[in-house]
Amino acid sequence: MKSELPILKLTNLGKKYANHWAVRNLNLNLYQGEIYGFLGRNGAGKTTTIRMIMDLIKPTTGTIQLFGQTDIVRKEMRLRQIGATIEYPGFYPNLTARENLYYNAKMFEVDVARIDETLEFMGLQKAANRVVKGYSLGMKQRLGLARALLHQPKLLILDEPTNGLDPSGIKEIRELIQQLRTEFHITVLVSSHILSEIEQLADRVGMIHQGMLTKEIVLADLQQHGKQYIEIKVNNPQSAIQTLAHSYRLHDTKIIDEQTVHLFGTFHQPAEINRHLHQAGFDVSHFTLRRESLEDHFLRITGGFES
Ligand SMILES: Nc1ncnc2c1ncn2[C@@H]1O[C@H](COP(=O)(O)OP(=O)(O)OP(=O)(O)O)[C@@H](O)[C@H]1O
Ligand SMILES: [Mg+2]
Secondary structure: OOOOOEEEEEEEEEEEOOOEEEEEEEEEEEEEOOEEEEOOOOOOOOOHHHHOOHHHHHHHEEEEEOOEEHHHHHHHHHHHHEEOOOOOOOOOOOOOHHHHHHHHHHHOOOOHHHHHHHHHOOHHHHHHHOOOOHOOOOHHHHHHHHHHHHOOOOOEEEEOOOOOOOOOHHHHHHHHHHHHHHHHOOOEEEOOHHHHHHHOOEEEEEEEEEEEEEEHHHHHHHHHHHOOEEEEEEHHHHHHHHHHHHHHHOEEEEEEOOEEEEEEEOOHHHHHHHHHHHHHHOOEEEEEEEEEHHHHHHHHHHOOOOO
16 A cells, blocks of 8 residues: 555644644545544544645645646546535535435536436435425535445545434444445545544544644554553552653653552563562552554543533
8 A cells, every 4th residue: 555656645734823723743644545633622623624625725845746646636636536525524414415416517618417326325315305404413514425425436525424414324434434445445534523434444544633643544454453552550650650661661650649650662572560569568459451442542641521
C-alpha cells in the first residue's frame, strides 16, 4: 500500500482562527483503497481538516495534494472525484429525496438514472418520493451518503457519518462503507469520535488531538502487537515507579488510581519486576501483563474525552 503514491497528501496543514490553531502541522497520506479513520474528540480539528481538503476554507499553512496534483486543477478534480458529507448533511426539506438528488445530478452532469441506482444502494428506494423533512436522522445520513456517491467518486470523505445514529444504524453505515470499498474500490476518509466504531471499520487510524495528528496506527498491527503494559496494584504507586525507573527503561507510566499503575515498556522478564518491588519493600497485591486496546491507547494519548 505504502509504495504507491498517496491519493491525498496533506503536508504541514494548519488552520489558525484568531490566535487559536484549530489544526497544526498536520501530515497525512491516504492511499488507494484504504479506509482511514480520522479519530478525535470534539473540537480536535476533524471538520476543519475536512473543510480545508474540500476547499471550503483556506489553510493558514501547508499544502493539499489530491491524486498527485497540486492546487491548479484541484477544484475541478475535487468536484468530480471526491464525494463528501460534512457534519450534519443539509437538504431542501420540502423536496423529496429524489428531487434533492436531482439538483446534484444536474450540477455534476450525472445521468439521472444514477439517482435511483444510488437511492436503491442506500436502501432509500421506498422513501425516494417522500419529502426530506419527514426523514429520520438515520435516513438523512443515508441520503447524505447517497448524495456523496452520486457522481461515483474515487474518494469519499465522511465527517462523522454515524452522528446521532443508534447501534443498528451505525452498523448499517459501517457495512455500506465496507461494501463501497469492496465493490467499487473507493478510498474512504471517515472521521469519528467513537472509537469502537472506527476500530471495526478502518484499516488505519489517525488520532487527532488539539489540532495535531498524534498517532497513526495500522489496526491489524495493533491487534497483533498491541502495546504491552504491566498493571500493578501496589501500596505507593508513585514511589514504586521511581524505584523501578532506576533499573528498568519505562517508556511510559500511568497512575490509574491510588493503588494502580500501568507500566509501559519492553518487559522480557516481568516476574523480575514483581520480585524487585517485593525486595524493595512494596506490597504488591496484583500484577498482570496486559495488552493495550485501541481504546486504552487513544485515551492515554488524548487524556480521555473530557475536556
Ligand atoms: N470558524 C471558526 N472560527 C473559530 N474557531 C473555529 C472555527 N471553526 C472551528 N473552530 C475551532 O477549531 C477547533 C476545531 O474544530 P473542529 O470543528 O474542526 O473540531 P472537530 O474535531 O470537528 O469537533 P467535533 O467532533 O465537535 O465535530 C475548535 O476549537 C473549534 O472551536
Ligand atoms: Mg466536526
